[in-house]
Amino acid sequence: MTRQRPFFVQFLVPAVLVAVIFAAAMFNVLKYSFLEFVPGSLNVGGFTLENFTRINRPIYYWVLLDTFILSFATAFFALLLSYPISFALVRAERNWVRSVLVVLAITPLFTGEIVRTYSWMLVLGSDGVVNTALKSLGVIDRSVPIMYTRVGVVIALVQFAMPVMIILLATAISQINRDCEKAAANLGATPNTVFWWVTIPLTLPGILSGFVVVFAWTMSAFSTPQLIGGGKVLMISNVVYLQGFSSFNLPFAAVLSLVALFAALGSLALMKLLTARLEQNMATS
Amino acid sequence: MMHQKMTAITALEHSVEIKAVSKTFGAFHAVNNVSLPIRAGEFVTLLGPSGCGKTTLLNMVAGFIDPSAGAIHIGGVDVTNVPVHLRDTGMVFQSYALFPHMNVFDNVAFGLRQRKFSKSEVTRKVMQTIEMMKLSGMEGRRISQLSGGQQQRVALARAIAIQPKVLLLDEPLSALDKSLRAQMQVELIEMHRNTGLTTIFVTHDQGEALSLSDRIVVMNRGQIQQVAEPIDLYSNPANGFVASFIGEINALPAAIYQASDREISLAIGDIRMTAPRRPEWKFGSGEMVKAFVRPEHVRMATSADAGSNVVTGEVLTHIYQGSHTITRLRIDGLGPIEMRLPGGDVVGRVPVGMPAQIAFDLSQVILLADNPN
Incomplete structure (x- = not known):
């Protein structure tokens, strides 16, 4: 094996290093979750299960549920908004249209999260672009609160997630056999029917993976809910931050992190299960 | 029984009429002033090397490509400006283009469902077609579970189930291996005899053309070189191109x-x-x-x-x-x-x-x- 692939071991070194360091960090988080919190100190005490009992409070359930709902909403709206863009990106007949769409869709990826979030604060604030525009158009007479609301957080998260969603969907759309759409039209399907009964089902794998990736990604969102939510919209990462770096309760922060991690893994597993069944149903129905 | 029903669909002299059709892509004449009347029930083959315009012509009959000039009539009606889904043609693609998310039954039923047949009518017609194409027992199979030859038959079944005014075959045998291709040729001939469908078959394989066709249309550089029955074409080629291309x-x-x-x-x-x-x-x-x-x-x-x-x-x-x-x-x-x-x-x-x-x-x-x- 080493003779066939002479650099095999050397090439593995970086990956192994990253894996080892990551595992060590995760182990520390796990260790901290079982250690006693000493108020007013960064040091920790001995073994305890108290951190785990402390989590059994409604506030943390609500935060967890909120994180789920916000992540789900973000994935859903990102999908809804990205599909037409991806479709145009792949199918546009003029090259310049495709180029413009690629640039518009991908450039946000090269802007830092903080910069993007700050821009959204300028747009969504009570004197921001949206409110000013709506007021001058006479749609509203007083500023509508968007900043520090779930709506505002989701808007920013959706925009944050869209480049990735667009790339995943565009890949799926570009891979379908267009003869299938032609065949459907030839058999008498209207353009509408072709889209809903052929194009969408054929791109379903891309739709599902885009949804899952964005969902999982948003579960761990931090700076967007932190800045746009301003403490009024809390996602699990923000609570971890509050516990770890405001109260300096590192053991409890570790427990919350673990809960977040397993919640994310659990929901991914659940989605995988559901989509596997969905795909099977589609193939056999 | 099916045979009589299907042959009775049209008594028109010409099922398809291609009238002085041209298609240009920029300065390139893909199809150059082609006229071709096709009788009802006829099996006509468009034969030529790649790039001769045969596939472009077929796509214009189906409505996937708009002609730059000329007109196409199907069943006596000018369909030049009729969109694909209202043309009532049945096409079999080179890639088969079966719907991978549907089983055999739903693939064959697709066109019938677009035509708003009742559920029992759909089932009856689908089962009839499936039986004719020797696919009985495979209704519930997924497309990925079928062999190349079976996929080919499903693609044919899907196109003929709607009893189209004209059946369009775009090099349907080219993806099959040699022995399967010979077998499918026989099945194509049987299918044509059973359904009596007007058929336009596109191929670059002169052997296929000679063995399947009522008439062969030899094309080169966007123009018709000769239209003749296979034996006549072989023994009396109209020009050097036809002589060298056939046999x-x-x-x-x-x-x-x-x-x-x-x-x-x-x-x-x-x-x-x-x-x-x-x-x-x-x-x-x-x-x-x-x-x-x-x-x-x-x-x-x-x-x-x-x-x-x-x-x-x-x-x-x-x-x-x-x-x-x-x-x-x-x-x-x-x-x-x-x-x-x-x-x-x-x-x-x-x-x-x-x-x-x-x-x-x-x-x-x-x-x-x-x-x-």
């Missing part, structure tokens, strides 16, 4: 040294022949023409052959193929010639490098004007 043929330079209203005499190398003049032969004495001789019309000379029909060549190669042998010879002043003889005797009789005396079957020699087309 194997030796193209030899020939000089006419005597021409009258009734006969012309010409020299093909050392061979001299006189043939009764055909009305399409416009050449006069002294002209150079092309003489086309098929390998099966070249043979070893015997003592019975007149000296004027015997020429000596050097054997270059023998290609033994079981039922026959293809022998390549070089003849001074004529170049290489292929001869096709039954069996393999010739391999021992005239070994490679030896001289051989050959003769032509003069009544089968095809004369055409000496120009590129």
Whole structure:
């Protein structure tokens, strides 16, 4: 094996290093979750299960549920908004249209999260672009609160997630056999029917993976809910931050992190299960 | 029963009429002023090399491509501006284009459901078609569970289930291996006999065209070269392109040294022949023409052959193929010639490098004007 692939071991070194360091960090988080919190100190005490009992409070359930709902909403709206863009990106007949769409869709990826979030604060604030525009158009007479609301957080998260969603969907759309759409039209399907009964089902794998990736990604969102939510919209990462770096309760922060991690893994597993069944149903129905 | 029902659908003289259709892509004439009437129930093949415009023409009949000029009539109605989904054509794609997210039944039912048939009607028609295409028992199968030949049959079933006004086949056999292709040819012939559907078949394979078609349309560079029944096409090609494209043929330079209203005499190398003049032969004495001789019309000379029909060549190669042998010879002043003889005797009789005396079957020699087309 080493003779066939002479650099095999050397090439593995970086990956192994990253894996080892990551595992060590995760182990520390796990260790901290079982250690006693000493108020007013960064040091920790001995073994305890108290951190785990402390989590059994409604506030943390609500935060967890909120994180789920916000992540789900973000994935859903990102999908809804990205599909037409991806479709145009792949199918546009003029090259310049495709180029413009690629640039518009991908450039946000090269802007830092903080910069993007700050821009959204300028747009969504009570004197921001949206409110000013709506007021001058006479749609509203007083500023509508968007900043520090779930709506505002989701808007920013959706925009944050869209480049990735667009790339995943565009890949799926570009891979379908267009003869299938032609065949459907030839058999008498209207353009509408072709889209809903052929194009969408054929791109379903891309739709599902885009949804899952964005969902999982948003579960761990931090700076967007932190800045746009301003403490009024809390996602699990923000609570971890509050516990770890405001109260300096590192053991409890570790427990919350673990809960977040397993919640994310659990929901991914659940989605995988559901989509596997969905795909099977589609193939056999 | 199905047979009668389907053949009764149209009694029109022409099921499809292509009228002076052209398609240009920029400066490129993909299809150039093509006119072609197709009778109801006819199996017509568009044959030509890749890029000859045959697929573009088929796509214009289906409505996937708009003609730059001309009109297309289906069932007596001008459909030039009718969108694809209202044209009532059934197309089988080279890639089959089966719906991978549906099973065999739903694939075949797709077109019927678009036509708002009742559920029981859909089931009846689908099962009927599935039975005809020998797919019984596979209704619930997924497309990925089918072999290439089965997928091909599902694609055909899906197209004929809607009883289209015209069936369009876009190189449907090219993805199959050789033995399966031969078998599918037989099934295509049976399908056509059973349904009586007007069929346009696109292929670059002259063998397929010869064995399947009622009429063959040979195309090259966007234009029709000849429209003829297979036997007529093979024995009376209209021009050099058709002669060379259909079957194997030796193209030899020939000089006419005597021409009258009734006969012309010409020299093909050392061979001299006189043939009764055909009305399409416009050449006069002294002209150079092309003489086309098929390998099966070249043979070893015997003592019975007149000296004027015997020429000596050097054997270059023998290609033994079981039922026959293809022998390549070089003849001074004529170049290489292929001869096709039954069996393999010739391999021992005239070994490679030896001289051989050959003769032509003069009544089968095809004369055409000496120009590129």
